[in-house]
Amino acid sequence: MIKARALLVLPLAVAIGACGDTDVLPTSPEGVEQPSAGFLSGSVSSAQGLQRALDRAAGSYSPSRITIRRGAVIHLDETLTYDGAGALSIQANGATLVGPAKGNALDFYGGGDITIRGLTVTGAAEHGIYAEVPGDRTGTFHFSMTGVELRENGFAGLWIDDQVHNSAAGVSLRVVGSTVVGNNTAGVGEVLTYDQVLALADKDGIRVNEGGAGDLHSTIRNSEFYWNQADGVELDETGDGDVYSYIYSSRFDDNGDQLQFPDEAPAGFPDDPDDYEKDLEDGFDIDENDEGSIYAWFSNVTAFSNEDEGIDLDETFNGSIHMAGARIVANENFGAGIQLTESEEQEGTDGDIVLGLLNVTTNGSRDSRGIRLEEFYGGDIRGLLTRYTADGNDSDGMRVEEYDDGEIDLRIWRGAFTNNGGDGLQLEENGAVTLINALFDNNDDDDINADDDVVVTTYGGRMN
Numbered sequence: 001m002i003k004a005r006a007l008l009v010l011p012l013a014v015a016i017g018a019c020g021d022t023d024v025l026p027t028s029p030e031g032v033e034q035p036s037a038g039f040l041s042g043s044v045s046s047a048q049g050l051q052r053a054l055d056r057a058a059g060s061y062s063p064s065r066i067t068i069r070r071g072a073v074i075h076l077d078e079t080l081t082y083d084g085a086g087a088l089s090i091q092a093n094g095a096t097l098v099g100p101a102k103g104n105a106l107d108f109y110g111g112g113d114i115t116i117r118g119l120t121v122t123g124a125a126e127h128g129i130y131a132e133v134p135g136d137r138t139g140t141f142h143f144s145m146t147g148v149e150l151r152e153n154g155f156a157g158l159w160i161d162d163q164v165h166n167s168a169a170g171v172s173l174r175v176v177g178s179t180v181v182g183n184n185t186a187g188v189g190e191v192l193t194y195d196q197v198l199a200l201a202d203k204d205g206i207r208v209n210e211g212g213a214g215d216l217h218s219t220i221r222n223s224e225f226y227w228n229q230a231d232g233v234e235l236d237e238t239g240d241g242d243v244y245s246y247i248y249s250s251r252f253d254d255n256g257d258q259l260q261f262p263d264e265a266p267a268g269f270p271d272d273p274d275d276y277e278k279d280l281e282d283g284f285d286i287d288e289n290d291e292g293s294i295y296a297w298f299s300n301v302t303a304f305s306n307e308d309e310g311i312d313l314d315e316t317f318n319g320s321i322h323m324a325g326a327r328i329v330a331n332e333n334f335g336a337g338i339q340l341t342e343s344e345e346q347e348g349t350d351g352d353i354v355l356g357l358l359n360v361t362t363n364g365s366r367d368s369r370g371i372r373l374e375e376f377y378g379g380d381i382r383g384l385l386t387r388y389t390a391d392g393n394d395s396d397g398m399r400v401e402e403y404d405d406g407e408i409d410l411r412i413w414r415g416a417f418t419n420n421g422g423d424g425l426q427l428e429e430n431g432a433v434t435l436i437n438a439l440f441d442n443n444d445d446d447d448i449n450a451d452d453d454v455v456v457t458t459y460g461g462r463m464n
Helices: 047-058 194-200
Strands: 040-044 064-068 073-075 080-082 088-098 106-108 114-122 129-132 140-146 149-151 158-161 170-176 179-181 206-210 216-221 224-226 233-237 243-253 284-288 294-302 311-316 321-329 338-343 353-361 371-375 381-391 398-402 408-418 425-428 430-436 439-441 448-450 453-459
Touching (some): 040 047, 047 064, 047 073, 047 080, 114 129, 140 158, 170 206, 216 233, 233 243, 243 284, 284 294, 294 311, 321 338, 338 353, 353 371, 371 381, 381 398, 398 408, 398 430, 408 425, 425 430, 425 453, 448 453
Parallel strands (some): 040 064, 064 088, 080 106, 088 114, 106 129, 114 149, 129 158, 140 170, 158 206, 170 216, 179 224, 216 243, 224 243, 233 284, 243 294, 284 311, 294 321, 311 338, 321 353, 338 371, 353 381, 371 398, 381 408, 398 425, 408 439, 425 448
8 A cells, every 4th residue: 555655844944135136145143153054045036146046055054945036037048056955945936947048947966955836947958957866865855846837848847867876865756736848849840860869869748767775756746747749757766766656636648749759760770770660758657677666646647648658657677566546547648548567578577566446547549458567477467446448449458468477366347348449358378357347348359358377257247
């Protein structure tokens, strides 16, 4: 069972502020030796004023706050940078950062926890916001954004990277009431060489790379991710550590075109051009590598019309995928509406796929299944799926593949498998499935296509 994690609230040290872009450093009590108290800016409204405030906040190990003038539109000629180790809060009050024409809009390098509220970042040549976790960081690096809009930046809207230095720290991302739209615009519509394609590819709406020994935590609530050329969100965890993800009342729609990838192999493709495949991306994607598991909870989530999977969870080596949730709609994606892949044929590894899902719809997949579950080598596929609808998918309504040492142990209650281009339900290679009040109708191939070593038990329902 996934348990919600209490949010860490950092106190803000009160210091001396000033009006406009003239900022005053805080003073220390007489006779007290300390590195510096937290910094509290006045209301800044220019790029120069904002960079000065960032520099002064970077001199403090205590939490600091910068306030941007309400509704300010700040055009950047160069990247703004914060390299402090102290926690920083930016209260943007609906302000907008535009540009710059080269590089990122806003960089964080010092490892201090970051909180941003009410900011729009648009039109950066590369990442809208980039945060790099330093190699000596321990504990957990927290990045929180509320009421933030990341729009039409050249690369990712937000890129958090702990794989540059593979620190011992974990990473925690919190996104509330935010919009991430139309990012990864660099090279869209241009004719590119293969090297240029690689440089521009896979820049997601939000991307978190967690490396080293820590865990990756994410909470996304009341937010929208759409029209991003790569994934709406990608969480990538390497080294020892788990991924914990809690997604509430959010949508991941129309992502993954990767238009910079032409239909034909670009100049410089190193292999046979016939082997080239256009790289398409997902609505929501987790990749967990090495030691560790995925724990993902979804509630009131949509993943519509993405160019690969709607929701894609991948775990390799030792570790399992645990997916729970309710009221998930993943329709009209090019790939599967929901795809879970455990082990990916990494020999000698163990891990399960464990489901607990209620009210799930995966209709109209344009080139794949409604749900696809794949488990390789040691491990089982088990759990409960209640009130599931798979209608009008190009291939199977649901495909469950359990290979080598492991078994299927699934219960599906009130499932409807109708009008699919393949089987209603396909089951490989061994185990047991119980269907309670299931409906099968007008599937092009079999209603249920199960290997001989899969025992299917039905109670009630209808097959046509």
